[in-house]
């Protein structure tokens with residue numbers, strides 16, 4: 408968990424109410440998912456997305472930055488597609504005024520399929536091929552170069568064909584890591600961007616901009632879950648300072664936009680949305696006031712914080728057993744959905760809620776039990792020794808806060824099928840579900856696994 412008590416305010420009454428309302432909507436959705444036959448013996452695991460919650464988070468993001476920026480400052484909020492690579496989700500966000508940050512040909516394809524316009528799209532991958540760069544430049548989408556070799560490659564491509572793409576350079580402020588090493592991108596030796604404090608790097612960056620009028624943006628992203636807000640703000644301060652230095656050296660406003668990345672951490676221990684976008688925007692304003700004076704356009708790239716709290720995975724308890732005195736609920740949600748939690752439970756604990764077979768919250772005294780997944784290895788556990796009302800065969804477990812990087816990022820272990828994803832909306836009448844992604848079928852698994860040509864390796 409993030410220790411950041413100075414900047415994270417206690418939730419006020421309003422956030423309390425929003426948290427309670429979203430928990431109530433979730434309970435209704437679980438009940439309706441059972442009642443309407445989404446979760447069945449044949450489809451024992453499903454993923455649900457709270458459409459109203461996603462809209463509310465997008466609105467909170469817009470409001471938080473609008474409150475701190477000078478009027479008429481161009482601000483693009485680009486959703487980090489890797490957090491939920493699902494076309495209808497990107498379309499929902501597009502309609503809420505949010506663009507896309509993409510990092511692979513696949514992610515760009517999803518953003519385009521969702522109708523996200525080029526000027527709301529940012530390409531950030533650290534390993535862009537010439538073909539990817541050429542496509543981005545011809546579409547006019549923003550590109551952030553990662554390193555000197557990519558800048559040289561861009562020199563050549565722009566010589567071949569001019570482009571309307573805004574082009575930036577990613578820098579690593581080397582401000583330090585957070586509590587999860589694998590997600591800390593501002594360490595001294597991070598693989599991302601130009602390491603600004605390395606010998607000669609800063610001078611190289613400044614000269615590169617002076618030599619290239621088309622280089623007009625700076626980009627940084629200090630990390631995701633586990634990085635304290637103050638450290639993220641410090642990275643943004645470093646990049647703003649660099650922009651000022653470059654513009655002073657150029658004698659004009661060459662850098663017109665700063666891309667501050669994403670990384671707002673998510674609270675995985677309750678329904679409260681803490682820290683809030685407004686907390687981070689206020690901290691940024693206090694740390695780098697001049698960033699918001701209207702001289703720079705802004706790009707943000709939040710992923711997890713827009714989606715995580717609005718997703719719930721439901722799985723039926725296939726069997727309830729006990730081993731060594733420990734009750735174990737064997738469910739259909741495990742490593743294929745909660746990969747990070749299963750392999751690294753200390754960094755990625757998930758809340759689990761217990762429901763009965765009809766989708767009503769399970770009552771009863773808490774009993775320490777394991778919530779196991781279906782995969783064939785002993786570590787496939789969503790939770791260990793977790794106090795919950797004792798689960799019985801046919802009950803339902805809900806893995807909460809799984810809307811980002813969980814059900815959308817399937818891991819094909821044991822050829823377990825990708826679950827269906829359904830968006831739910833409640834407008835007074837019965838809960839309505841829309842199919843975001845149909846459940847994967849066994850025929851699809853076979854086809855994707857070379858099933859179309861079984862003889863490929865035995866033919867002479």
Ligand SMILES: *Cc1c(COP(=O)(O)O)cnc(C)c1O
Pocket residue numbers: 487489490508531628630631632668669670671708709710711712
């Ligand atoms: C992953 C990533 C993001 C999004 O991070 P979140 O923690 O999901 O907000 C933004 N920008 C870049 C470059 C990333 O790699």
